[in-house]
Amino acid sequence: MGDDYSLDLTVHVPASEWAFNQRRLAYLETLLLRIVRERHKIQEWYDAGELAALRLPGLPPSRAGITRKATLGNWRRAIAKSGTGRRYTYHVASLPARTFDAIIARILDLPAMVAETDRLFDLPSPPSPPASVPENTAPVWVLPLMRLMKGEAQGNLGRAWQALPDHLPRGMALPTVKEAAEILINLGLA
Structure with a gap:
């Protein structure tokens, strides 16, 4: 065989699918750390009731609200059978970014984010307003x-x-x- 033959192995993946799989990979990597610590409590799919009980940021407090948000957000879901029938479970990588990050933080046992951002950033003070407006300046109207x-x-x-x-x-x-x-x-x- 000569150099005349080549094989193109390009694969096209939709951006939404790529992003979903990237987030799923981050979640699974985090779960691996949890497995080392605790072999139980490993969960990748949550139903609306479980999400409501976790009281995560970025989610409504009720099961119905979470179900509505999941439908509007087109979250990846699966049907799970339970004693009372069927229910939807939602994949953790489909959750809103704030919620996803909160679950990762809980798995890693990180402290909850507090609203004290003054210590996080060392931003310069905003410029002070002009001392006074000249007398001959007209209002906008x-x-x-x-x-x-x-x-x-x-x-x-x-x-x-x-x-x-x-x-x-x-x-x-x-x-x-x-x-x-x-x-x-x-x-x-x-």
């Missing part, structure tokens, strides 16, 4: 008001004021008429 006065309101301040809310960014609050009048007078615009 003044320029759109002046454009309305020159345009569609044709110099009528009352009509421009009524149309102004439609020309401002969302969530922008208007001052009272008295405050607006004082600002326009101070800026020499009225």
Whole structure:
């Protein structure tokens, strides 16, 4: 045989399947550590009741809520037979990231994460706001008001004021008429 023959062994795997198997591998590696410590308590599939009893972060507190979340999240599931019939069990690698990480932490007997993040990060202080705004700085609403006065309101301040809310960014609050009048007078615009 010469160099003319080659064999392409490329395999295409969907990204979601690859990610699932990567998470499953991380879980199984963690389980191996647990096996060394305790040969019982090894579980890869959980039903909604078991997950609710574990009270894990990222999951609703009820069985029904977990079942709804599993259905919406398209979690990998299997049917398990029980004394009362059938129930779904969900694979641990299908759980939300926070929940998955919490299960890993429990297997490794890591302490629970606490909300004290100040000691975890050494971030610089945010820049302080400017000391003061110059007197001749106009509020955000003044320029759109002046454009309305020159345009569609044709110099009528009352009509421009009524149309102004439609020309401002969302969530922008208007001052009272008295405050607006004082600002326009101070800026020499009225």
